[in-house]
Amino acid sequence: MAHEQLPAELERRISELENPANQGEGFTGADWVWLALLGVVGPILLLIWGWM
């Protein structure tokens, strides 16, 4: 598929970001643990505490 012609600066940015090495990394294992603790486990414990 032919690409649309984009502004030169935008094209430069896209080309660079299409290389996975130039992309930001996703969540790490530790991040997932924090997300689970703060967004799931913590709220459940808070709800139990508040209800008691």
Add this chain to the structure above:
Amino acid sequence: MSDQVTQSYDTVDESAWPLLKSERSWGQLELWIVLLVAASATWCYIIGEYVGYYLNLKMGFASMTAGSMIGMLLVTLAVVPMATRYGIDSISSSKPQFGNRGWVITVFLQYASIIGWNSLLLIFFGKSMNQFLVLLGIVSEGSEALVIPLATAVACVIVFLILLKGATGIERISKVLFLFIVGVGLWMVYMLLTREGAAIEAAKPAYASGSLLWDYTTGLEIGIVSLLSWWPYIGAMVRVAPNAHTATLPSMLGMGLPVPILSVIGLAAILALETSDPAAWLVELGGPFNGAVALIFVMAANFGTAVIGVYASAIGLKHIPAMGRLSWKVTVLLALAPVAIVCIVIQDWFFNNFGTFLAFIGVTFAPLVAIQIVDYFILRKQQISVRALYERSADSAYGYWGGFNIAALAAMVVGFFVYIYLLDPLTYVSRAPYEYVTASLPTAVIAGIVYLVLTKVVVQPARKGGY
């Protein structure tokens, strides 16, 4: 610039174009401060006030905090991974799901919600300024009709001048406001709890339903919905971080946790003093000096959030082709003008309809975040086409049908009706099983399932969406 150039910008952080990894320089501390300043504003008092209509301090705090953290988790999962991987904002992150024309729906949601929040903040700013000037003896009681519109107009001008510096301006103003917000906010919580502890303990929530479970779930629901409001804001901030790890804790703790903590001010105040606005009670409770300090806090907190909101809104507007050709200065003006009009012309009407505005947030953003989470993590395995985000042709990966993805549209509509069925957000009349599951969580789950099924059954077989 050549004819091919469709976007004008002064620096890249003022454009909707992706930031390169080398340009994403914010560390956890910078992000933490900016997100905290974005989250800490007068709406916390109103959120606390709404929860205090139904619950006592302990149950209100527990349910509101739990809801806030769940809402923040949903927003974080929806936006942070895409924003930090590709340096894009919330609007760009919605293009893979809604299509290369359908994303205009999310621009509308962002624009409307940020205009609403910013108007509320600057009206509060004007009210606090009026009280402050009365306290200093500069103006007399009854001068609000003149002072409030004037103060909000001046605030709009200052917001505009700060934003001429783009994200740099935001970072600077955030660092200045940080100590105000954290220090004085905690002091207000402490003072309320120590001086009015007995009254808070004895207070009965004004609109308790008679079902403690229903009230508790409603506290949870208000927390979730309030934090879903961060969807339009968060992308423009976290995209300046180099990776998702840098943004995880600042997002959850810097943007999610301050809201319920500061909302305790509104919760305790409505229980003990029957008003959540510190401007109305701190002078009486803490004396003229403390009252003046509190008013400065309210003004500073509102101001910081308004700056960040207008910035996020301006970035969102940059996606619209006609807006992309405008200078950053003109774009900021367009983001700010409706806020100024609301604040100056219809401030009372808007201020008295906050509940309706909050309803709009829950009904629209719960399905939106679910669609994004399902699409990015389950369907796309955490990879999107950054090129397709900026292509507008019909045969682009995100061209779908005329630029619109019917799976996303259908999921939004189904989510809307699920929410309305479970909880009428205007009257708070509910239907089972609301009291066991809230309204926003099932809305998100069902919208996500609808999106997943339609994508598998309709979109992927039609070879649309770049899957």
